[in-house]
Amino acid sequence: MQVTKTVEATRSLVKQWKREGKTIGLVPTMGFLHEGHASLIRKCREENDIVVVSDFVNPTQFGPNEDLEAYPRDFERDCALCEKMGADLIFNPQPEEMYQDPCAYVSIHTLSDTLCGKTRPIHFKGVCTVVSKLFHIAAPDKAYFGQKDAQQLAIIRKMVRDLNFDVEIVGCPIVREADGLAKSSRNTYLNDEERKAALCLSRAVKRGQEVIRTGCESEAVLKEMRAVIEAEPLARVDYVSVVDALTMQPVERVEKDVLVAMAVYIGVIIGCIAQYTVMPLAA
Amino acid sequence: MQVTKTVEATRSLVKQWKREGKTIGLVPTMGFLHEGHASLIRKCREENDIVVVSDFVNPTQFGPNEDLEAYPRDFERDCALCEKMGADLIFNPQPEEMYQDPCAYVSIHTLSDTLCGKTRPIHFKGVCTVVSKLFHIAAPDKAYFGQKDAQQLAIIRKMVRDLNFDVEIVGCPIVREADGLAKSSRNTYLNDEERKAALCLSRAVKRGQEVIRTGCESEAVLKEMRAVIEAEPLARVDYVSVVDALTMQPVERVEKDVLVAMAVYIGVIIGCIAQYTVMPLAA
Incomplete structure (x- = not known):
């Protein structure tokens, strides 16, 4: 090399x-x-x-x-x-x-x-x-x-x-730690407590995947996901959004080719940890 | 082809x-x-x-x-x-x-x-x-x-x-008509009278070349060139400027690597005819 x-x-x-x-x-x-x-x-x-x-x-x-x-x-x-x-x-x-x-x-x-x-x-x-x-x-x-x-x-x-x-x-595809946190160079910023708190992200993704279905209102998914993150005191939501996967513009209903994206601050870290997640629709 | x-x-x-x-x-x-x-x-x-x-x-x-x-x-x-x-x-x-x-x-x-x-x-x-x-x-x-x-x-x-x-x-290099006007697709906009008027540009270039010399003030060159163009009633100066040939920023003195650039409207044509001219300094 x-x-x-x-x-x-x-x-x-x-x-x-x-x-x-x-x-x-x-x-x-x-x-x-x-x-x-x-x-x-x-x-x-x-x-x-x-x-x-x-x-x-x-x-x-x-x-x-x-x-x-x-x-x-x-x-x-x-x-x-x-x-x-x-x-x-x-x-x-x-x-x-x-x-x-x-x-x-x-x-x-x-x-x-x-x-x-x-x-x-x-x-x-x-x-x-x-x-x-x-x-x-x-x-x-x-x-x-x-x-x-x-x-x-x-x-x-x-x-x-x-x-x-x-x-x-x-x-x-996203590669995750065994406990669900997406691998990221910035994870090194997290102390033990923040590292645990950051799991609210993958929990929110999981919760989103449970409720998401073709033709549902975006708000129904977002409400559930926000609830998971907001239950974690060290987390502060920058955004959680359902967007068109090509244009990145918000959409009101979950249809084909949407992306559920979020960015959440954990603790007092500098910068923003962006934990985007492509959500494939249920088959 | x-x-x-x-x-x-x-x-x-x-x-x-x-x-x-x-x-x-x-x-x-x-x-x-x-x-x-x-x-x-x-x-x-x-x-x-x-x-x-x-x-x-x-x-x-x-x-x-x-x-x-x-x-x-x-x-x-x-x-x-x-x-x-x-x-x-x-x-x-x-x-x-x-x-x-x-x-x-x-x-x-x-x-x-x-x-x-x-x-x-x-x-x-x-x-x-x-x-x-x-x-x-x-x-x-x-x-x-x-x-x-x-x-x-x-x-x-x-x-x-x-x-x-x-x-x-x-x-x-610029290619010019026999009478000095730089070749340009937009020259086709000019009627006979405007075509004649447009010669003030190459006259201004020629006048500039006569007065330009290393180490002179830019204003001395510009004054002479503007006078040539302003004598032509159909011409309206957008700008005549001495600039650094790399950064395009105005310079006060004519030194190495300057460019004398101008854009002049002739008659009532739509758009602007940009007749830039690189002025090599006298050897």
């Missing part, structure tokens, strides 16, 4: 692989890799000749009061995991390598104005910009993103269509 | 050429081709295995009161010119092929706020977005733009750097 720190070195490797006719898969990450990332890398390994993992805490997707400095980092452990998972390259640039007096950016309206976009107004502009840059640098045939960040995934899919990126976006 | 109307057909040809190891040059145009475009295609022909010309009047770069409907079109004549110049492909999509409920876009700050950006606030966002799309569709090694639209050229160069597009941008 190789490690690159510069755009040029990465591009040079990618061009060589392309010349050899190899297909390239990209797993964009902010590092501090966990089993969720591992599942993306595994899927990528299965579907491509070359697996590139980018490992970069992107400053432009953090707001001024968010957790850029506190965001957990452990590059050595990331390297070990990537090596074990059979990655061919980790691209690990410093912010100065990625941003030099930046003026141009990629953004998206409508899909970025709702849900997490309300409390994090610049977040998805940062995400779209860095993902565009990574696509231009690594020139992947396929790129892998977790369904946990469902709004991000919907935005990237729409961005790819709107801007004609020649990349296939692959969404991968 | 082939003609494509869809993204998919274009991409399919491009991929075949790439597989054959061929280099691709792109000349993005809005059609109604003239000698200026021909010079871009000629340069592109010299430097690449494959020459792709895009011929698309991009609606998103026109403001609500601009000349989208009136913009001249003659696709048959464009085809004949491209064929003659040795192009391999004209990509000529309809707006519906390029934009389907678009949400994502590419934009740029600072460089787009000055000069033409002041009177055309959405123009460069439209340009950045469509050029990004064309880069993703045609995957060029090199792309060719005229120096006449100097602010556009500076913006595209900066966009390519900031977003890590793997494309080399080639700027090509």
Whole structure:
């Protein structure tokens, strides 16, 4: 496995692989890799000749009061995991390598104005910009993103269509701890008490799945889910919402292709833990 | 020479050429081709295995009161010119092929706020977005733009750097009519009287070149140039400005890498004729 720190070195490797006719898969990450990332890398390994993992805490997707400095980092452990998972390259640039007096950016309206976009107004502009840059640098045939960040995934899919990126976006299922908490680098912020409190999220998901059915009112589902979370004193709901899975706009009734999304603060953690959940309708 | 109307057909040809190891040059145009475009295609022909010309009047770069409907079109004549110049492909999509409920876009700050950006606030966002799309569709090694639209050229160069597009941008000199007027598709808007009046632009450039010298005050040059244009009753100055050639910000003194840019309305034409001029300093 190789490690690159510069755009040029990465591009040079990618061009060589392309010349050899190899297909390239990209797993964009902010590092501090966990089993969720591992599942993306595994899927990528299965579907491509070359697996590139980018490992970069992107400053432009953090707001001024968010957790850029506190965001957990452990590059050595990331390297070990990537090596074990059979990655061919980790691209690990410093912010100065990625941003030099930046003026141009990629953004998206409508899909970025709702849900997490309300409390994090610049977040998805940062995400779209860095993902565009990574696509231009690594020139992947396929790129892998977790369904946990469902709004991000919907935005990237729409961005790819709107801007004609020649990349296939692959969404991968949420990976959970044994007790139900979705794996997330930010779980490391939680102390023991908060870690227990955070289980209200997966309990709310479970409760939602019990009551949800095609053709029911969204409010019926949301009421039950909110009740579960509000029973937990350390939890503060940012939002729980039933939205169209493509446009991220709220819908009043649960029909085909809806997404139930939520973001909940646990304790006094900096930033927001977004625990999105795609809810497949009962068959 | 082939003609494509869809993204998919274009991409399919491009991929075949790439597989054959061929280099691709792109000349993005809005059609109604003239000698200026021909010079871009000629340069592109010299430097690449494959020459792709895009011929698309991009609606998103026109403001609500601009000349989208009136913009001249003659696709048959464009085809004949491209064929003659040795192009391999004209990509000529309809707006519906390029934009389907678009949400994502590419934009740029600072460089787009000055000069033409002041009177055309959405123009460069439209340009950045469509050029990004064309880069993703045609995957060029090199792309060719005229120096006449100097602010556009500076913006595209900066966009390519900031977003890590793997494309080399080639700027090509202004091509002028025998009497000095820069070739432009919009010259067709001018009646005989306005056509004569428009010569105040190249006269102003000539006057500017006479007085310009390294280390002089910008105002000294601008005063002379404005006087030439203001002597013409049918001309109305939008701006004449000395700016840094990279940042497009006004500079007080003429030093290395400045650009003298102007936009002037002639008669009652719809929209603005931007007659940018790069002024090389006297050797």
